[in-house]
Amino acid sequence: MTALDPLPSPLIQFANVGIAFGAQQVLRDITLSIPRGQTLVVIGESGCGKTVLLKLVIGLLAPSSGESTFDNRVLSQLADRELTQQRLRFGFLFQGAALFDSLTVFDNVAFGLRAKTHASHDQIAKEVRQRLGEVGLPESVEWKKPAELSGGMKKRVGLARALILQPEVMLYDEPTTGLDPIMSDVIAELIVQTRAQNPVTSVVVTHDMKLALKVADRVVMLSPLSRLADGEPQILFDGAPEELAQCEDRRVRQFVQGEAGDRLREMAG
Amino acid sequence: MAAAGTQKIGPIAGLGAMAYHAIAVLGDFTLFSIQTFGWIVRRKPSRGTLLPALYLVGVRSVPVVAVTGMFIGMVMAVQMFHQFDRMGMASRLGSMINITLVRELGPVLAATMLAGRVGSAMAAELATMKVTEQVDALATLGANPIHYLVVPRLIACSVLVPLLTILADFMGIMGGALIVTRIFGVEAHFYWQHSQGYVQMYDVFSGLIKAWFFGTAIGLISCHRGLNSQPGAEGVGQASTESFVASFIAILVIDFFLGLLLINLYEVLWGGAAASLLS
Secondary structure (H helix, E strand, C coil): CCCCCCCCCEEEEEEEEEEEECCEEEEEEEEEEEECCCEEEEEECCCCCHHHHHHHHHCCCCCCEEEEEECCEEHHHCCHHHHHHHHCCEEEECCCCCCCCCCCHHHHHHHHHHHHCCCCHHHHHHHHHHHHHHCCCCHHHCCCCHHHCCHHHHHHHHHHHHHCCCCCEEEEECCCCCCCHHHHHHHHHHHHHHHHHCCCEEEEECCCHHHHHHHCCEEEEECCHHHCCCCCCCEEEEECHHHHHHCCCHHHHHHHHCCCCCHHHHHHC | CHHHHHCCCCHHHHHHHHHHHHHHHHHHHHHHHHHHHHHHHHCCCCHHHHHHHHHHHCHHHHHHHHHHHHHHHHHHHHHHHHHHHHCCCHHHHHHHHHHHHHHHHHHHHHHHHHHHHHHHHHHHHHHHHHHCCHHHHHHHCCCCHHHHHHHHHHHHHHHHHHHHHHHHHHHHHHHHHHHHHHHCCCCHHHHHHHHHHHCCHHHHHHHHHHHHHHHHHHHHHHHHHHHCCCCHHHHHHHHHHHHHHHHHHHHHHHHHHHHHHHHHHHHHHHHHHHHHHHC
16 A cells, blocks of 8 residues: 555544643644554654654553544543553554563563453463564573563564554554664564554654665654744655655755754754 | 743742642642552452562561561660669560550551662662553553552552561560560569550550551552652652652651541540550
8 A cells, every 4th residue: 555545544543633741842733644554654853752642642641632533532532441442452562662571571472362361371372472483583582581682582572462462553663773784674574574464554653764664655754843933834744655755845855864964063053 | 842941930939839749749649549449449459460569568578677676676675774774663664665666666667667678669660660661561451550560569568567567566575575584684474474464455456557557658659659750760769769758758647647546546435544555
């Protein structure tokens, strides 16, 4: 699917969403619609609110203004129990993997199954091994604690944990940050594979343009509010990945090409 | 945006902001406590979360509470013996040591040790989990962080602080008796005989009631501070420190008001006999 195809019904919608933490406004007036099955990549400078946007999608944060809806339900209006039910339709790969330190790899991956199903121990074990196998991890890691794993292994365990409940939506927060180029590509391949195996809708937040171009159906670029004039839209780009390089907005091209430009002088000034 | 962050405010506005912040924290803590008790009533915690909390709070605190309890009893014996001896009441020293321990020092001491040893650790652990997004991860996996993280810790503190208080009382009583009878040479028979008459069941009961409140306060305060920590290593350290300071203040405030309440309750239930409590 590309951004230009006729869009199926949107699964996730933001209508004029804004969020502030105390006096600090992070997102302003974001209107966005993500159809089922699309892989949307959100790029932008550090501090522009990409992770906050991801947490708004799943209802971990509530917007200060506007509405975020998932499957036609306004998340901020849902009771706790219903919100929890809706969240189970998501898988979330956190930036640092967010594995539970006190649990083994096996228990981390099995967590969702134990919490939300009545599967037997054997079924859980089979499912956990299958997921770990899918992300390329051997059975020998099962009884290790997260502290004993490398960054790449943690991310893969996090991915296995996120996928175990077969989510309809996958959210990836900086999936390749801190990884070497080969492991970054492994993670990118896993994202592509995940979508090929299951019809998931994905939102990927990243700085990594190689990853973005590899997995995206559509790219949205956000700007930090501090770099915008009053009333200027925070979304600088919304389109197909191949259009990024030809974008007329200098700020988008600068980000895509990774050029400092006169930023150093601005910072010094 | 930037201007709002660096705007200078006057002393009156600063005072107002502090008061507003304090009220907001108090309100948030109240809501947090209500939610936690709501979860305790709605769904019991799993054994997998409760047993480690009981082990951490209870089993691993036994040596610390036993040693400190014993030394407090011994220190009291050393400090009070000569005054009592001068009045010819050395054999009655046990009654003073024991009642002080059972009614006041046992519960306060056990709770203070727990606030320092367990409360700070719990706050730091939860703060680290928050900073590393493990709390968010729990929510995305369909687990409620209050039910999964707070309820087992609160139950462990509420149940085990009274039990640890009994241990601290026992060790303190034994420590005091050891010093008075073995070091200062008071006849053990008279020491225990005089001790017996002064400590009533109501004293033990009031000490344990206090301990339950202390444990509950430690559990709630530590978990609340941990889950509301600021980001970064500094935030984790601050949550841990704030947890101990707030728990310690809460222990002393609860001790004062519960002390008054329990003495008055005794008077209501058993009339003028309250005077004996104050003797």
